[in-house]
Amino acid sequence: MTSKVQPALLRALAGETLPRPPVWFMRQAGRSLPEYRELRTKAADFIAFCHNPEMAAEATLQPMRRFPLDAAIVFADILLIPGALGQKVWFEAGEGPRLGELPPIEAMADQVEASTGRLSAIGETLQRVRAELEPERALIGFAGGPWTVATYMIEGRGSDRSGARTYAHQNPEKLDALLDVLVEATARYLVMQANSGAQALKIFESWAEQLPEDVFERIVVRPHAKIVEKVRAAGVTAPFIGFPRGAGALVDNYASGVPVEGVALDTQASAALGRRLQAEGKTIQGALDNLLLRAGGPALDARVDQLIEQWGGGPYIFNLGHGVLPDTPVEHIERTIRRVTGK
């Protein structure tokens, strides 16, 4: 009988405390790697790249070949959903995402079912990666948190989100309707990803900061809880990692209100917060400063050791507090992973 390999990442998400934490990095694929920058020149634009399973699978696997990482994250973007719902999305070189006018919410609601089919290339990417990845390395699927995706849809670009936060106060019913559309489209997209080989599912709520508690409950906690419930109702058992970046003290509201297995912590998370979440039964992930990873040196080594010391006594996944910065030296990434894994 062949024993089924349980990847370390999934054991950690099941609540196990491992001899050393599994490790992966947000944005481990992408511009910090020269082989990505080379591959990227072969696609007309970034969205086309994400919808090309051959290229996206290659980008997903590039960091896996280079480093002894415990998990791959599918190469895609949180802004593929607005595109699939009928809003125009493109990337301005050197600047970032741009979105066309926000379509009427009822029109997007009518597109929810069709949207998942328009994202089928990402399912194909996952299948390709899962077929190539060693069984002890996990494959993560993801989507953006509805609020974060809505901020881009409302403002049309990256910003300080004050426009979207004002919208949340001035048009609560409209925002709730938009979030409902995103919850439904996101849940279906994540079910498709799980059925295509994603073994864990992460929700990136990158702009969870600066929200009053009642608004945070309404536009972050409740929509996330609905997504998890819908995905579970579809029979998916893959564990969730929620990432309410910037939520500060409201991380506790998130952890008690959203039935995720893992909570990803940002750079500012205190040792005490992480331990408290572990004591409450959550697996935690994070929270190395991406600027420190870029800076390197003895301070980086010391912080890596400190994070493992403070959180490694409970279920813990080593990661950054936000994504790898494009100009991070590859040697720093390599050194850090080796320090965590001992490989």
Ligand code: CP3
């Ligand atoms: O390796 C991985 O983590 C998987 C791939 C991934 C990308 N985007 C690829 C990408 C993931 C998980 C994301 C998530 C994402 N996308 C988030 C949430 C995480 C976070 O960093 O806060 C957000 C807010 C986006 C939206 C987005 N995509 C922005 C604002 C930008 C432009 C800024 C930038 O970094 O260039 C992107 C583009 C993007 N997404 C790139 C990559 C590799 C760079 C595009 C390129 O290569 O030309």
